[in-house]
Amino acid sequence: MPTQHQETRPPREAGARGTGHRRGGRRPRARETARVLTSVLLPDVARGVILRRPLMTGLVTALDTDRRAVSTLRALREHHGDDPLPLRLAGRRAALVLAPEDVRRLLRETPEPFSPGGLEKTGALSHFEPHGVLVSDHALRPRRRAANETALVPGRVVHPDGDVLAAQADEEALTLALALGGDGVLDWRRFTESFNTMARRVVFGASAARDRRTTELLCALRARANWAYTVPVHDSVREEFLARVRAGVERAEPGSLAARLVGGGHGADVRPEDQVAHWLFAFDAAAIAAFRSLALLTSLSPGAYAAREEADTREGLDLPLLRATVRESVRLWPTTLLVVRESTRETAWREEVFEAGTVFLVVSSYFHRDPSRLPYADAFEPEVWLDGRAEAEPGIVPFSDGPAGCAGRDLVPLMVSLFLRALIRGRSLTRLDAGGPLPASGLPASLNHFTLRFSL
């Protein structure tokens, strides 16, 4: 079935099959492919797709690689046009998505004909969640997706168990603030330890607060997952990890996310421990987004002032400016660097036809930070999430979109906003590291969360 945008954009050339489409008609030059590899894909792999590596993250930031990635892709679009650009990468057929409308098509037409799984993702996630929804086949995906939605409730700004979840966030953030004292330094290590504790409490209930072992095992498995299918799964570690998660699910406390998952009655195929393993993993991205949000809140932009005022004065669970700050954090510095789809059959675009098995690559920051399209590309503007401007942009997809989009897309901003409010309310948040406060405009393309430091 042709999509709407194919019908509205007539093909420019007659194709080999009499449809107006052609197969692999546009080809990047060898040096363009090399540039995509060195300035876009390899830096993403080097810094770690599943678990960020501090050293490589520092290097990528120092070399301003993210900014070069955006300009490389813009140049490719100017030269080759809007269609996804065919690439040959390590023997695989790939296509670089260059037009925002195509991002929408890919994500909406998931899982058929654009599967969210695929070889690389399955290889990576099998290290700790072999039955996670993201890598489930077509038969099992709907039930696992439904179970995730029952628990995480995407589409609801305030989760139905919001009061219980907020109590966990408040307690953990206050524990952190008290532990730091007046002049203590809040660095990534302390922040992430506390945020992980909050995540376990939210997932299983307060009794999981001290269960650091589960997080440590997951961390070890994620480090291997960076190497995807090129290294074997560490079976015994994975079994220990998933057994602990299973036990946590079995004794999940009322009001916890795991209690909603198993209470949803979605059947045995759901494999709750694998779904919960994904949540624990994904809370790390939320921690990164939250820590960078602190950098935005200490920035010199008017949005920062308004959001801090909200933290100081607004009661209840609904904190629109702080939630928008979290969304800005992942727009400006996406934690999912690449959104990937693999086609299950031949697909036709404006001019190109791509074979089944093509890996479509969406480089998030290229779309999120496109100054030719977004006047706010390099600024902190939380309002764009409140007045519909960001939602109207098909290329701004920090939480992905469509049927396989992030099931935690509303839970994450909620939890982070509550945690941040409890942490900074009535305190004087200051950025301490050499980077200094972020400017009101011209924000850096990368922000290394490992090196941020604050005082409260």
Ligand code: HEM
């Ligand atoms: C800043 C934090 C987060 C960001 C930016 C984020 C982003 C994403 C993205 C981009 C995807 C889709 C990947 C794809 O299309 O291939 C995804 C999938 C998913 N995320 Fe998140 N995520 C975050 C945190 C979370 C958390 C904390 C949870 C759970 C508590 C969660 C649950 C899920 C689930 C279940 C999926 C799989 C959806 C499916 O395959 O149907 N995410 N997330």
